[in-house]
Amino acid sequence: MFADPALSLPVIFAGLMGLSILAYVVLDGFDLGVGILFPFAGNDERDRMVAAIGPFWDANETWLVLAIGLLLVAFPAAHGMILTALYLPVAVMLVGLILRGVAFEFRAKVAPPHKAMWNAAFFAGSLMTALSQGFMLGLYIMGLVWTPFTVGFALLTAVCLAAGYAFIGATWLIIKTEGALQKKAVRWARSGLYGVLAGLGAVSVASPLVSPRIFDKWFTLPDMLFLAPLPLLAVALVAMIHISLRHLPDSRDRFAYVPFVAATVLFAVCFAGLAFSFYPYVVPEKLTIYAAASAPESLAIILVGTVFVLPVIIGYTVLSYFIFRGKAGELRYD
Template identity: 40%
Template sequence: MSIDLSVIWFVIIVFATLMYIVMDGFDLGIGILFPATRSAEDRDVMVNSVAPVWDGNETWLVLGGAGLFGAFPLAYAVIIDALTVPLTLMLIGLIFRGVAFEFRFKATPSHRPFWDKAFIGGSILATFCQGIAVGAVINGFRVTGRSYSGGALDWLTPFNVFCGLGLVVAYALLGATWLVMKSSNPLQDRMRYVAKRLLLALLVIIAVISAWTPLTHPAIADRWFSLPNLFFLLPVPLLVLVLSAWQWRCLNNPHSHTRPFLLTLGLVFLGFSGLGISIWPHIIPPSITLWQAASPAQSQGFMLPGALLIIPVILVYTSWSYYVFRGKVQHGEGYH
């Protein structure tokens, strides 16, 4: 039996992307939530809750991008060409967020508000641009031969902008439930209140995107609503409703600390699964499959041992860092 290296690499890239969304999502969400509290002490707790792990989380972004470049160079070239502006803005946002993260602790009190604003702006900009990229992937890219043939601003559409706003809400919910798990009152109660509002907003966004996408893309509508696919895929929206109801109940329970974050991870996974179901097997929607975009099997085979070696290493040191810094973050402790 032959091994399909393209599928293996697709799974690796999808896994790295999902890990990035989960892990960098909640610490970007911390920056998005900064305006929800004016207390300098609470803001310190918010940042200290992710201080030991935030930079390691972005390892998955590097792994996913490098894997895409090596295993699917056509997809990498088209996506980079089509999304040059939002991806550049995303990197600028990540740089501002990272610099602000370090400098806000070392700045004088008079300068700290500037770095707080940089932290907020960088987090929102990076998240919004990632959401635009997700929307652009759903909409697809114009490709002629093996080159992107669209315009430099084709990504600037109402649907993509809406997806950008939607991801800001999703990351903010991840951040809020992370703080429910990692903080104590009164910050924890504040984050429970914020998380409930964000959950309602996210459900509205999911409903709008779930209606908007099939209405504008007949192929996606056929994927979801034709028989027997409808019966096989129905558990996805049903699970979204079940997890959301469970989430609401947990957010109203003052003794539930960890479960809200885990349930938010479940909602993120279901949303990511919905995206995968909609575009499979195209890595450059609407027409180029992952096999058509793949590099030669020799190249994929050469890179595979390195990926299979480094992924367990990343998982081990990431798990260890989260284990070491488990528990609540108190006022006055943390990063200096």
């Protein structure tokens, strides 16, 4: 199968796109989550929360551009079908991304009386982005069909994804903060975990019920045995997060990274499950990655660039996280 580029290239690009989406959900997920947690924090704590994500958010958001770019370049027909079906939630998300992106800068630069307004814009933008992404996820699982039931389900996933982002944002704050704010972050993470569980439950029940094809994939032997580790792993990770949160914050600040790392693996496991459910479709039940793929000669030239550039991108991203490691201090230009 991999000898023929018309068959192997779509799989490679679907994989790259999946990785970009996963990187986006984890990385921008935690900084969107920090924005969603804004109303629960005190005024002085908000500057430290922004300092914990300030040097990273821009690069985090670039993974969304890469993911949508790969969808656009590798599966142009699917790109059009998905985005026109999701016209309004995409518009809401874009407005949210605009608001929070500019609020990062404005809140730090405007005259003090206007800061509260930009703090509100930062929260509202983060929440709008998270809700609309969750809504799109739900509608995608429902096959991109707009009926009262599918919209209801999408609204449920919208709330769950926002809770999930708030949860992973809280676990990030546990790493990057100390003292009273860290204690608060632990509490936020505990509450957020319930939202994650609700979302996991809803998606796991709904997707096999909506699509007989997905049902057969998960509940037929012998595939069922190969797939069993995924849900089992998810349960183990949730238990691990739950236990670690009960023991945090630690008096010597040990294990502060455990909830975030476990949450990242949990997100990856759930994402793998979803990806397996929908493969080989890029538009659920309508268009496969093979039918939607661009010309092999165009995909090949992108792949060459990607193979060289992606490791470099990952390299300097790691460098940036290394430079800004440790507890977040005050964000300063000097």
